[in-house]
Amino acid sequence: MKYFNTTGRCREELHYMLPPEPRLPEARKYIERGFYFVVHAPRQSGKTTVLETLARNLNAEGKYAAVWFSCEQARIAQTVEAAESQLLELLAKAAERQIAPECRPPCPWPDARPGNRLYEGLRAWAIRCPLPLVLFFDEVDSLQGDILISVLSQLRNGYQSEEREEFPYSVILCGMRDVRDYKAVSGGDPNRLGTSSPFNIKVASLRLADFTHAQVAELYEQHTEATGQKFSPEAVQRAFEASQGQPWLVNALACEVVDEMRVPVSEPVTDEHMDEAVERLIVARATHLDSLVTRLHEPRVKRIIEPMLAGTETTADPAYDEDLSYVRDLGLIGSGRYIQIANPIYQEVIARVLTGHVESNINVDPRSFITPQGHLNFHKLLEEFLGFWRLNGEILARQQTYSEAACQLVFMGWLHRVVNGGGLIDREYAVGQGRIDLLVRWPLPDRAEQWEAIELKVHRPGRPDPLPQGLAQLDGYLDRLGLSQGTLVVFDQRCEPPSLTETSSPSGRTITLLRI
Numbered sequence: 001m002k003y004f005n006t007t008g009r010c011r012e013e014l015h016y017m018l019p020p021e022p023r024l025p026e027a028r029k030y031i032e033r034g035f036y037f038v039v040h041a042p043r044q045s046g047k048t049t050v051l052e053t054l055a056r057n058l059n060a061e062g063k064y065a066a067v068w069f070s071c072e073q074a075r076i077a078q079t080v081e082a083a084e085s086q087l088l089e090l091l092a093k094a095a096e097r098q099i100a101p102e103c104r105p106p107c108p109w110p111d112a113r114p115g116n117r118l119y120e121g122l123r124a125w126a127i128r129c130p131l132p133l134v135l136f137f138d139e140v141d142s143l144q145g146d147i148l149i150s151v152l153s154q155l156r157n158g159y160q161s162e163e164r165e166e167f168p169y170s171v172i173l174c175g176m177r178d179v180r181d182y183k184a185v186s187g188g189d190p191n192r193l194g195t196s197s198p199f200n201i202k203v204a205s206l207r208l209a210d211f212t213h214a215q216v217a218e219l220y221e222q223h224t225e226a227t228g229q230k231f232s233p234e235a236v237q238r239a240f241e242a243s244q245g246q247p248w249l250v251n252a253l254a255c256e257v258v259d260e261m262r263v264p265v266s267e268p269v270t271d272e273h274m275d276e277a278v279e280r281l282i283v284a285r286a287t288h289l290d291s292l293v294t295r296l297h298e299p300r301v302k303r304i305i306e307p308m309l310a311g312t313e314t315t316a317d318p319a320y321d322e323d324l325s326y327v328r329d330l331g332l333i334g335s336g337r338y339i340q341i342a343n344p345i346y347q348e349v350i351a352r353v354l355t356g357h358v359e360s361n362i363n364v365d366p367r368s369f370i371t372p373q374g375h376l377n378f379h380k381l382l383e384e385f386l387g388f389w390r391l392n393g394e395i396l397a398r399q400q401t402y403s404e405a406a407c408q409l410v411f412m413g414w415l416h417r418v419v420n421g422g423g424l425i426d427r428e429y430a431v432g433q434g435r436i437d438l439l440v441r442w443p444l445p446d447r448a449e450q451w452e453a454i455e456l457k458v459h460r461p462g463r464p465d466p467l468p469q470g471l472a473q474l475d476g477y478l479d480r481l482g483l484s485q486g487t488l489v490v491f492d493q494r495c496e497p498p499s500l501t502e503t504s505s506p507s508g509r510t511i512t513l514l515r516i
Helices: 025-032 047-061 072-076 080-098 117-128 145-160 213-227 233-243 247-260 271-284 287-293 299-310 319-330 344-359 378-398 403-419 467-481
Strands: 037-040 065-070 133-138 170-175 205-207 424-429 436-443 449-459 485-492 499-504 510-515
Touching (some): 025 170, 037 047, 047 133, 047 170, 065 080, 080 117, 117 133, 117 145, 233 247, 247 271, 247 287, 271 344, 287 344, 344 424, 378 403, 378 510, 403 436, 449 467, 467 510
Parallel strands (some): 037 170, 037 205, 133 170, 485 510
Antiparallel strands (some): 424 436, 436 449, 499 510
């Protein structure tokens, strides 16, 4: 029986999977024209599966000798000479498994000086091979500094040589990052990547896209065809909304429902099941999520994420664009018009990680905020937060690594501590919007939901009072949600006593105003 894969590359005989090659439709055209190009996407997006399938298909057609291999084992090399030896050995082993004997590289590889061995080896192989040679360098960005520059330079030299036919016909470099960032900054940190590249011969940089809604439905339909268990349209929609089509998340949600929650095959998978799967995945923080979380304290990542949480404008520092490209290539932020977290699951994981130490300092019983009728007493929640802030807020805020967003993170930590286990919190934040929008969804006994909408603003010294703008922005948020009342929380850094009052929005809605 096939299953949803969340570890390693996909295999058609074992896993539910979409046809790989159509996910990269331009690749075939570029290979046929003998181009060198780049494929990049965040980790666990299906890059390796697509490239391996493409290489296998090319070999089956008999027109090319195509070899896929991973550069990752060469990442520990300390010198260019050691890296070249490792890469040539990996290529030879991969060729032995993937192509016919007459197409394999020479053994031994030709001798050459360090810094030229890869060039001479690939040249000798291309001359020996009776078919056009196509090479897939996977995980190429695992190489570092001078080693990476040397590899790219040797490929460029071969591509640009007068004996072009005596070098691999097409080369595909694959990694998390675009090749524009492969060159280490001269004289600087060898781990920091710049904008120019010795691999300036590429015809294109192809980014492997996330799944569309239709592709999520197609993937889940494979399970239905195999078992008879249906995913309701609402469940598919919920999975797509929560993951935004990120391939690992799409598979992980279905795996959670089918293998961990063990929804009986006789029952359809509903949006309620998918909601539970989302929460379980966030709480479990599987390897994929943890690998992203570990990046949050990298300076380049923090420079992008912190303005989102703080609702501030972006910096004019030219390095910001490099940081933005880096975080986008990691998959933490989306590629849309606004700079925002890539999907709601990542949003929630990031928020919970950054508010974890706040929650550990909150000693309240969440059940004390539930009325006898099963409603969430939101006014009491705000009142008690006011008292908590007076005693602990500023101390906890000073302990935050993300200092610009410290106040917002303290409030979100409090909110999550109270709501956790009973309701859900939807979060919306993006760079430059000047606010964070939160929606608490609390389930009621009659299967309806209590909705509480909150907007967070910060008053900073030397800036206008954010209250008028906040009320207008909250009006728009409430209008979108169809609510007649909401809460505006303003963290006021001026010396004014905290207060919890009631006011009106420009359109006449009732607004609870918490100023701290």
